[in-house]
Amino acid sequence: MDKFRRKLRTRVVAAVSAASALGLVVGCGGSDGGTGGGKKDGKVTITMGLFGVMGFKETGLLDKYMKEHPDVVIKADVAGDEQTYYTALQTHLAAGSGLKDIQGIEIGRAKELSDTQKDKFVDLAGVAGTDHFLPWKQSQVTTTDKKVIGLGTDIGPMAVCYRRDLFEQAGLPTDRDEVAKLWEGDWSKYVDAGKRFKQNSKDDQVAFMDSSSGLFNAMIYGNSQQFYDKQGKLIYATNPVVKDAWKLASEAATSDLTAKLRQFQPGWDPGLANSTFASTVCPAWMLAHISEKAGPKNKGKWDVAKAPKGANWGGSFLGVMEKSPVKKEAQDLVAWLTAPEQQAYLFEKIGNFPSSQTALKMPEVVDAKSDYFSGAPIGKIFGAAAQEIPDEQVLGRKDGTIKDIFSQGLTLIEAQHKSPNEAWKTTDERIKKAAG
Amino acid sequence: MAISTSTPPDGATDIAAEHQRRRTLLHRLDVRGAPYAFVAPFFIVFAAFSFYPLVYTSWISLHRVELSTLNLMEWVGFDNYTALWNDDRFWNALFNTFTIGVLSTVPQLLMALGLAHLLNYQLRGSTFFRVAALTPYATSVGAAALVFTMLFERDFGMINWMLSLVGVDNIDWENNKWAAQSAISSIVIWRWTGYNALLYLAAMQAIPRDRYEAAAIDGASRWQQFLKVTVPGIRSTIVFTIVLSTIGATQLFGEPLIFGQGPNGVTGGADNQYQTLGLLLYEEGWKNYQMGRAATVAWAMFLLLILVFVVQRIVQRVLTRRT
Numbered sequence: 001m002d003k004f005r006r007k008l009r010t011r012v013v014a015a016v017s018a019a020s021a022l023g024l025v026v027g028c029g030g031s032d033g034g035t036g037g038g039k040k041d042g043k044v045t046i047t048m049g050l051f052g053v054m055g056f057k058e059t060g061l062l063d064k065y066m067k068e069h070p071d072v073v074i075k076a077d078v079a080g081d082e083q084t085y086y087t088a089l090q091t092h093l094a095a096g097s098g099l100k101d102i103q104g105i106e107i108g109r110a111k112e113l114s115d116t117q118k119d120k121f122v123d124l125a126g127v128a129g130t131d132h133f134l135p136w137k138q139s140q141v142t143t144t145d146k147k148v149i150g151l152g153t154d155i156g157p158m159a160v161c162y163r164r165d166l167f168e169q170a171g172l173p174t175d176r177d178e179v180a181k182l183w184e185g186d187w188s189k190y191v192d193a194g195k196r197f198k199q200n201s202k203d204d205q206v207a208f209m210d211s212s213s214g215l216f217n218a219m220i221y222g223n224s225q226q227f228y229d230k231q232g233k234l235i236y237a238t239n240p241v242v243k244d245a246w247k248l249a250s251e252a253a254t255s256d257l258t259a260k261l262r263q264f265q266p267g268w269d270p271g272l273a274n275s276t277f278a279s280t281v282c283p284a285w286m287l288a289h290i291s292e293k294a295g296p297k298n299k300g301k302w303d304v305a306k307a308p309k310g311a312n313w314g315g316s317f318l319g320v321m322e323k324s325p326v327k328k329e330a331q332d333l334v335a336w337l338t339a340p341e342q343q344a345y346l347f348e349k350i351g352n353f354p355s356s357q358t359a360l361k362m363p364e365v366v367d368a369k370s371d372y373f374s375g376a377p378i379g380k381i382f383g384a385a386a387q388e389i390p391d392e393q394v395l396g397r398k399d400g401t402i403k404d405i406f407s408q409g410l411t412l413i414e415a416q417h418k419s420p421n422e423a424w425k426t427t428d429e430r431i432k433k434a435a436g
Numbered sequence: 437m438a439i440s441t442s443t444p445p446d447g448a449t450d451i452a453a454e455h456q457r458r459r460t461l462l463h464r465l466d467v468r469g470a471p472y473a474f475v476a477p478f479f480i481v482f483a484a485f486s487f488y489p490l491v492y493t494s495w496i497s498l499h500r501v502e503l504s505t506l507n508l509m510e511w512v513g514f515d516n517y518t519a520l521w522n523d524d525r526f527w528n529a530l531f532n533t534f535t536i537g538v539l540s541t542v543p544q545l546l547m548a549l550g551l552a553h554l555l556n557y558q559l560r561g562s563t564f565f566r567v568a569a570l571t572p573y574a575t576s577v578g579a580a581a582l583v584f585t586m587l588f589e590r591d592f593g594m595i596n597w598m599l600s601l602v603g604v605d606n607i608d609w610e611n612n613k614w615a616a617q618s619a620i621s622s623i624v625i626w627r628w629t630g631y632n633a634l635l636y637l638a639a640m641q642a643i644p645r646d647r648y649e650a651a652a653i654d655g656a657s658r659w660q661q662f663l664k665v666t667v668p669g670i671r672s673t674i675v676f677t678i679v680l681s682t683i684g685a686t687q688l689f690g691e692p693l694i695f696g697q698g699p700n701g702v703t704g705g706a707d708n709q710y711q712t713l714g715l716l717l718y719e720e721g722w723k724n725y726q727m728g729r730a731a732t733v734a735w736a737m738f739l740l741l742i743l744v745f746v747v748q749r750i751v752q753r754v755l756t757r758r759t
Contacts, residue, residue, distance in 0.1 A: 093504055094504055094507075095506075112504070260608075267592075271591065416707050416709075
């Protein structure tokens with residue numbers, strides 16, 4: 001009898017603890033799932049989730065909007081790193097809570113979101129006054145059933161940033177038009193220029209370029225198909241564009257033309273500040289980073305020349321969440337932030353290049369020059385590059401991840417002295433793991 | 437069975453007996469039940485935050501699930517486990533976890549022992565030294581790892597600069613396998629040596645003075661005293677720190693993640709040269725977004741720890757039986 005009772009009691013205790021545990025779990029999962037935005041006392045609160053330097057908060061655009069719309073309060077959360085931001089966004093989408101009214105979308109994630117999460121985004125296809133974008137920009141966030149999940153912010157047309165003084169000591173031309181002629185029409189001429197540089201440079205501590213992966217990115221982003229085809233099938237292994245880019249980038253790596261740095265990782269910034277490389281393939285948005293990290297002492301030493309071929313690296317979108325209680329107001333805000341005037345303003349302020357055709361024709365964009373980069377006409381150079389970008393760009397679900405894996409594969413050649421074949425094999429296996 | 441066995445009421449005595457019975461019942465409940473009530477809060481929290489996740493993780497590990505669509509689970513049975521078993525990356529990560537574990541734990545505990553021995557002497561300002569020894573432990577992993585990463589930077593790091601003074605060429609700490617593992621171990625050693633030293637110190641102070649006096653009378657040198665009196669005296673503490681360090685080493689994650697920075701941190705280097713099991717889990721879950729595979733790694737780590745302790749118990753039992 002006693003034994004039975006004891007058993008019963010343990011059972012009761014177990015049941016009680018299980019029940020309360022369940023209560024706790026349910027308590028965790030059962031949050032209201034709001035977006036933080038809403039209407040109260042005649043005031044509209046709109047929340048935004050952003051990443052990196054999209055510039056809306058940093059340049060005071062949000063304050064300007066609030067001043068023009070006294071009944072609107074905008075709360076923006078800016079995550080520094082896009083990878084961290086996207087992981088959080090995925091978790092929030094899966095849990096259905098923690099989302100903001102407006103969420104930033106990076107181009108590398110555009111396909112994944114428009115494929116798997118389109119129901120969670122408001123269709124922005126019909127929003128008034130949003131027909132001013134470059135044709136390929138909006139197609140990147142248009143789903144198969146013609147739903148548009150975001151409006152474009154910036155794009156990343158590419159050029160080559162180079163050091164006039166370092167080119168000069170190696171006997172290369174310094175004028176930006178002549179430099180552009182060095183490699184006109186073909187990226188392999190850029191590598192040839194690097195070989196000339198290496199031969200004649202008086203300082204063997206200075207490399208021609210920062211990393212081979214920058215070159216790789218520039219080459220593949222100039223084509224409409226990269227890692228995936230239109231059906232969403234992986235074609236990186238057979239795509240001649242990827243093969244060529246890999247070959248040329250690994251040639252640069254094995255010829256010791258690179259400083260073996262990883263862009264945006266430690267070592268790269270001090271490399272900029274201490275002049276350990278003479279050129280880097282640069283999307284428009286990288287200019288702000290270079291001028292900040294290379295510092296005032298290198299002002300006027302940098303210049304920008306046209307790249308052999310137009311390409312686009314990066315760019316973002318702003319989407320509105322279906323869940324938001326203030327959808328209409330959030331849409332208005334997104335339309336305003338991505339309008340030509342604001343895009344031109346952001347370009348002037350921080351160098352994010354407009355994705356709006358109208359903005360691209362505005363004088364403050366066309367005639368923009370950069371003091372830091374020896375007065376280079378960046379509006380014209382990047383504008384011309386933007387025109388060369390193919391109208392159709394096929395994105396894939398795991399573009400961002402695959403790009404990172406290729407960068408690492410090139411590091412294997414560059415810094416760990418693996419043979420290009422061996423590195424390709426490893427890269428291939430990794431992509432299968434990551435995207436399979 | 438509804439056989440009624442009602443007995444006629446028997447007046448006051450019966451009520452009193454009933455009363456008595458209820459009281460003993462309450463008393464028993466108090467004596468036997470109260471302890472459960474007291475420990476319940478821990479177990480409830482444990483159930484919610486440890487046991488439930490554990491079970492749920494094992495459930496996920498039997499499925500193919502992506503982070504963005506957690507509600508879509510495709511049953512795959514033990515496929516994730518067999519795939520992991522056949523995955524080179526798993527064995528590589530396991531081996532790295534082991535080597536980094538040895539590289540960080542062994543010097544760490546030896547240095548802690550020496551440090552504790554020194555702190556055990558009569559020193560001026562001993563409190564200051566003891567607090568100083570504990571300071572690294574109080575810093576966050578992130579801050580410590582970030583500073584070390586800068587120190588170990590290839591072109592402009594302080595360590596390469598110091599090495600260049602004695603004529604050593606720049607070492608590419610991040611890309612070289614053993615250099616990277618040593619660098620990561622040094623972060624761990626820096627953070628944990630003082631903590632272990634204080635544990636040893638506390639144990640050392642519990643050793644009676646007269647043992648040392650007796651040893652000294654017998655003509656034992658300082659070194660012999662350390663070996664024959666101090667070390668046996670703190671044996672159980674040493675075992676305890678070894679257990680703690682082993683657990684810590686198995687779960688090593690933050691240091692290599694920050695040391696690598698960016699994509700290289702997640703994969704533990706371009707060649708996975710310092711990818712630990714913790715990082716492999718993170719790569720599967722938060723780079724490839726495959727929660728099923730990530731959960732499988734988590735369970736593999738758990739089973740591994742259990743295995744290590746079973747082996748450790750067996751070895752210990754064999755050893756004690758022999759003595």
